[in-house]
Amino acid sequence: MSDTPGHLPKKPLSPEEIIDTLKSYSASDDEPGRGGLFAYVYETGLEDLKDIAHKAYNLYAEKNALDFTVFPSVLKMERDIFNIVSELLHGGEGVTGVFTSGGTESNFLAVYAARNYFRKKKGLDVVPEIVMPMTAHPSFDKAGDYLGMRVKRIPIDPDTLKLNLNLLDEYITDETAIVIASAPDWPFGNIDPVKEIAEITSEKGVWLHVDACLGGFILPFLKKLGINIPDFDLSIDGVYSISADIHKYGYAPKGASTLLFRDGELKLYSIYASVKWPGYIFINPTMLSSRSLGPVAAAWAAIHYLGEEGYISLTRKILNAKNKIMNGFEELGFKLLGDCLTTVLAYTHPSINIFNLVDVMMKRGWHLQAQPGVPELDIPPNIHLTLMPIHETISDEFVKDLKTAVEEAREMPRPNIEPILTLLENIEFENIGDILNLVGVGGGEPPKETALINELIRVMPPELAEYILKYFVVYMK
């Protein structure tokens, strides 16, 4: 017993045993290099890029950014990265950055800085607000929750799926600490009208943050390839901060994002420092305190290894894939949502249940993200695809499978949610397990079919769905 994994072995495991066991654990993981995923990874298919990034990671894996006076290399690597991101996003002289573990942390720190800035200006006795289009990423809800702020999501225009600018003016109040714009948003890939938003926020003196987590490392290259990308970055005066993930279209290993501030004073508000205890000087520019330099070095390596040429060539591959995949969808009668300037696609279909299609495609090895749409605004259920360079190699096969999947999904009935909705009317902690059984995840295993779950989430009160999801996470195997 004591030497089986999960118990501290009396005698150490050998390196072979360790690697074999870890490999066996990954048996049901998807393999990003296969090209079957349309989210989660940003696969280039470039083995040499991975090699150099992993080498750089190992070189710095043991070093700790907690004290940058002991490991000043972190400052050198990060400054190089901030400089490059700032050049890509048209930052001026005073721009300064933070290197974070991901988009959620970058966005969190932007909100944290804006809250502190707001408090300094307006005093402490109001609950500060985050105002954003309903398409903004949930990391802002999370930041609001952690930081005790009120989050107000502005309905989008049901036709364009973009922010309704007239409403923005109404939503901003004296208690608004920050306004968020996305470039682009995740669900539909639309770029918010940052320039027009900035005119409103500047006039009111409100912090404007641009979430370019997804777009920071792809919009500049799409623009260089002649695509008409509207201005979205630090070239616009009213933008106080902007986030860009290096672990998305920067193609670095996970754990790499940047947050840039227009000037050093704004960054001051994002840093936490404490000398209130009898221990070491505690000064954290990020949410994490101890953190490995591995991701910083790997990001530095990926960016410098690809260079502008590398990024442009990878962007071309995505555009080739996009072209073929879009033609496939169009021929099968799908309807595109969003304006499709970027590398994100969202489709709905007039006559098949899109959630069933997701399951049918999953059986064929393709992972499409189901999105609920917005019932109140008549925005239908749809699927999301984040396109990546690897998709150039699989687009023909994908389109072929999509064709047969549509036929199969056409025959399937819409999942019946009525009996479960009745049960949900008086749900108690004790019978959440019954609900999970009914939707096929009672054993705590990941679901093999998701259509029923997606139908439910579309119509359930969000707080109830969120509670059940948390329960599932606690008890899953």
Ligand SMILES: *Cc1c(COP(=O)(O)O)cnc(C)c1O
């Ligand atoms: C991915 C993403 C985030 C969050 O990034 P993580 O790295 O997953 O924390 C935030 N905003 C947008 C628009 C994104 O696409």
